Amino acid sequence: MGRPPCCDKANVKKGIWTPEEDAKILAYVSNHGVGNWTQVPKKAGLNRCGKSCRLRWTNYLRPDLKHEEFTEQEEQLIIQYHAAIGSRWSLIAKHLPGRTDNDVKNYWNTKLKKKLAKMGIDPVTHKPISKILSDYESISCLTTNGQMRSVDKTLVDSFSSRCRLSPSIHLGSESAAAMSWMPMIDQLQEITSFNHCMLDQVSPSSTSSSSSSISNGQSSSHLLVPASYSWGEKKSSVDDRLFDTDIAEQEHNYRGFLAEDSQTLILENSSQTNSKMTDDKFGLSDCKKAGQNAETSRCYDSEPSSVNSFVKALLDRDSEIQLDFPAFHDILDY
DNA sequence: AACTGAGCCAACCGCCGAGAC
DNA sequence: AGTCTCGGCGGTTGGCTCAGT
Numbered sequence: 001m002g003r004p005p006c007c008d009k010a011n012v013k014k015g016i017w018t019p020e021e022d023a024k025i026l027a028y029v030s031n032h033g034v035g036n037w038t039q040v041p042k043k044a045g046l047n048r049c050g051k052s053c054r055l056r057w058t059n060y061l062r063p064d065l066k067h068e069e070f071t072e073q074e075e076q077l078i079i080q081y082h083a084a085i086g087s088r089w090s091l092i093a094k095h096l097p098g099r100t101d102n103d104v105k106n107y108w109n110t111k112l113k114k115k116l117a118k119m120g121i122d123p124v125t126h127k128p129i130s131k132i133l134s135d136y137e138s139i140s141c142l143t144t145n146g147q148m149r150s151v152d153k154t155l156v157d158s159f160s161s162r163c164r165l166s167p168s169i170h171l172g173s174e175s176a177a178a179m180s181w182m183p184m185i186d187q188l189q190e191i192t193s194f195n196h197c198m199l200d201q202v203s204p205s206s207t208s209s210s211s212s213s214i215s216n217g218q219s220s221s222h223l224l225v226p227a228s229y230s231w232g233e234k235k236s237s238v239d240d241r242l243f244d245t246d247i248a249e250q251e252h253n254y255r256g257f258l259a260e261d262s263q264t265l266i267l268e269n270s271s272q273t274n275s276k277m278t279d280d281k282f283g284l285s286d287c288k289k290a291g292q293n294a295e296t297s298r299c300y301d302s303e304p305s306s307v308n309s310f311v312k313a314l315l316d317r318d319s320e321i322q323l324d325f326p327a328f329h330d331i332l333d334y
Numbered sequence: 335a336a337c338t339g340a341g342c343c344a345a346c347c348g349c350c351g352a353g354a355c
Numbered sequence: 356a357g358t359c360t361c362g363g364c365g366g367t368t369g370g371c372t373c374a375g376t
C-alpha cells in the first residue's frame with residue numbers, strides 16, 4: 001500500500017552539513033537538475049534524508065541566493081508584507097529575490113520584531129503598543145450585569161486558543177455554526193488587537209470577509225461575504241488574492257507610519273490602512289457601504305461606551321449561540 | 335582564563351494537501 | 356477507497372559565536 005519510504009529515517013545523518021556533503025549535492029544538481037529529491041541521497045552518495053537534501057539546496061546551496069545582509073529596502077518590504085499578510089514567509093520570500101522563507105523568518109524573528117518593538121509598534125498587529133494597552137485597559141475595566149467581571153488577556157487567549165483547537169470551527173467547513181461565529185471572532189480580534197493571531201490560525205478570508213452588526217446591546221449577525229468568495233477556498237488562491245491588492249498604497253501608508261514621530265498620526269494611519277486594506281483585499285468596500293447604516297455599523301472604536309456595548313453584545317451573542325448550537329458550549333464556557 | 339547569557343541561524347519537526355500506489 | 360509518501364510550509368530548537376563579567 002502506498003509508496004515506499006524515501007529513506008531509513010533511523011539511520012540517516014542529521015545536523016550540520018559538511019563541505020563535502022554540499023559538494024555532492026552541487027555536483028548532483030549540476031548533472032541531473034533539481035527534482036526527485038528522494039533519489040538524491042542514493043545517487044549523490046549521501047547518508048541523508050531526501051527532504052534534508054532538498055532543504056539544504058533550497059535554503060543554502062541554490063546559486064541564486066543572496067548571502068549578504070538584508071538591505072534597508074528589503075527590511076521595509078518584509079515589514080510591509082508582514083503587516084499585510086502576517087507570517088506567510090514563503091509568500092513574502094517570493095517577493096524578495098535571492099531570499100528564502102527561512103532567511104526572511106529568521107531575520108524577522110531576530111531583528112525586525114525587536115526593531116519594531118523598540119519603535120513602540122507591536123510586531124504582531126503592527127499597531128502602536130500604547131493603543132493596544134489602552135484597548136485592554138478599556139475592556140478589562142468593564143463590568144457587565146454580573147455575568148462577567150472582566151475581560152482580560154487571559155480570557156482572550158483562552159478564547160482564541162479554544163477557537164484554534166476546536167475542530168468544529170474549521171474554515172473548510174461551511175457549517176452555519178462556524179459561519180455564525182466568524183463575526184464574533186472578527187470583532188474580538190479587532191477590539192483586542194489579536195487580529196494577526198487569529199488571521200494566522202483561521203484563513204484570512206474568514207475573519208475579514210465577514211461583518212456583523214451589534215449596537216446598543218442588541219445583536220444580530222450579518223455576513224457580508226462576496227458572492228464569489230468561498231469559505232473553503234484553498235490557501236493558494238487566498239494568497240494570490242492578497243497580492244492582488246494595491247501593495248504600493250500599503251507601502252506608502254506604512255512608510256508614513258514608520259517615518260512619523262507623532263503617535264496621533266500613527267494611530268490614524270494604522271486604523272485607516274488596516275481598515276482599508278482589509279476591505280479592499282476582499283472586495284468588501286462595496287458590501288460594507290451597502291450594508292452600513294445605523295444598525296449595521298461596527299463598534300470597534302475604543303470608546304468605553306462602544307466597548308461596553310460590545311462586551312454586552314458579545315455575552316448576549318454567547319447565549320444565543322449556546323442555545324442555537326449546543327456543540328459550541330465547550331468553547332464558550334469561559 | 336573561565337564562565338554565562340544573549341543573539342543568531344541552519345536544520346529539524348510536525349502538519350497539511352496533493353497525488354501515487 | 357484507503358493508505359502512504361512527497362513536497363511545501365511555518366514554528367521551534369540545537370549549537371555556535373561573541374560580548375560581558
